[in-house]
Amino acid sequence: MASSADVSVALVAGEVSGDMLAARLLAGLRPRLPAARFHGIGGPRMAEHGFVSDLPMDTLTVRGLFEVIPRYREIKGIQNALRDRLLAERPDVFIGADYPGFNLGLEEQLRRAGIPTVHFVSPQIWAWRGGRIKKIIRAVSHMLVIFPFEEAIYKAAGVPVTYIGHPLAEMIPLRADTLAARGALGLEGAGRVVAIMPGSRMGELKYLAAPFAGAAALLAKRDPSLRFIAPMAGERQRAYFGELLAAAGLADAPIELVDGQSHTAIAAADAVLVASGTATLEVALFKKPMVIAYKVMRASWEIMRHMGYQPWIGLPNVLAREFLVPELLQHAVTPQLLADAVWAQLEDGAGRARLEARFTDMHHSLLRNSSQASADAVMRVITSSRSA
Structure with missing residues (x-):
């Protein structure tokens, strides 16, 4: 490719995990396409690589099946407007970073019009909604997958x-420095530390903030020396978290809130109470005991629980193909059950050693140069398209 000045790459990430994934891809692409235009919808990590977001990423963030209904027309309008702009612009490639409900529909329309599409990463068709593979076949020119077993499916x-490989496996050290992390958070000399991670999405906070804080309050009664730290994804999430605790009568819950620093908080912890999602894999890569929680609107849950193909919901358990760590779902997400589960993790020294060994093996299996590998694949798509 003689010059990258006329290359245009469109990307959409709809939430924090997609922003992280796309940023790794851009880290590999930008040196190869230094003058290219990267734009679409994304977050602050993508912006570090010269990405220009046409809309704030939070505009798209929504969780659950029924939770999307009140915002369906708004989100569909954003999708249609973006589709029309991209059909007029005709970028060299469109990359959907996760967020399959939005991105696969957009990709299908763009690919039908002759615009190459890359999806990064695979929807969890191995866990539920396997029929999506039919849409993926129509929508996706090239799929980038981050778990070894997914390659054979496609x-x-x-x-x-x-x-x-999984970008997180590169970003997180094989052995974390717990003492340094505690020092960075002002926890020097602290006793045992529990990280509280109720999620970055407002929908997650809505359902998990109060039971997580209630669990912390119960644990503090068992052991007053315990310290609790909760990384917040942004000011909006921090304010909402505080509002929810106040409404639940838990404004005095013994939880210290910090801005960002989720990896530092995990590294500092002896155990983690975490919302189901990418964060569970982060905790596993830091080799920490955890309790995974998942709760959504009741109607969404009643549908989703009948659509799953396997008994696990947390990524560490999915990858291990067994319940390495406890999962508390929907009605089980109560302060007492969460506190009991976290306490068991804190008290089980032998279990901690077993988890560390299993999570270390998991880390090695996911470790690749994901930035270069994903950039290589995208460059092949661009080059093929331009030579066609």
């Missing part, structure tokens, strides 16, 4: 695919 379906 090869069997005839979808071009590249296993790139």
Whole structure:
């Protein structure tokens, strides 16, 4: 490619995990396409690589099946407007970073119009909604996958695919420095530390903030020396978290809130209470005991629980193919049950050693140069398109 000045790459990330994934991809692409235009919808990590977001990423963030209904027309309008702009612009490639409900529909329309599409990463069709593979075949020119077992699924379906490893496995050290992390958070000399991670999405906070804080209050009664730290994804989340605790009568819960620093908080912890999602894998890569919680609107839960193909919901358990760590779902997400589960993790020294060994093996299995591998795949798509 003689010059990158006329190259245009469009990307959409709808939440924090997608922002992180796309940023790793951009870290590999930007040196190869120094003058290219990268734009669409994304977050602050993508912006570090010269990405220009046409709308704030929070505009798209929503969680659950029924929770999207009140915002369906708004989000569909954003999708249609973006589609029309991209059909007029005709970028060299469109990359959907996770967020499959939005991105796959957009990709299908763009690919039908001759615009190459890359999806990064695979929807969890191995966990639920396996019928999505039919839409993926229509929508995706190339799939980038981050778990080893996913590659065979797409090869069997005839979808071009590249296993790139998981970016988090590169970002997180094989052995974290707990003492340094505690020092960075002002926890020097503290006793045992529990990280409280109720999620970055407002929907997660709505359902998990109060039971997580209630669990912390119960644990503090068992052991007053325990310290609790909760990283907040942003000012909006921090304010909302505080509002929810006040409404639940838990404004005095013994939880110290910090801005960002989620990895530092995990590294500092002896155990983590965490919302189901990418954060569970982060905790596993830091080799920490955890309790995973998941709660959504009741109607969403009643549908989703009948659509799953496997008994696990947390990524560490999915990858291990067994319940390495406890999962508390929906009606089980109560302060007492959460506190009991976290306490068991804190008190089980032998279990901690077993988890550390299993999570270390998991870390090695996911460790690749994901930035370079994903950039290589995208460059192949761009080059193929331009030579066609």
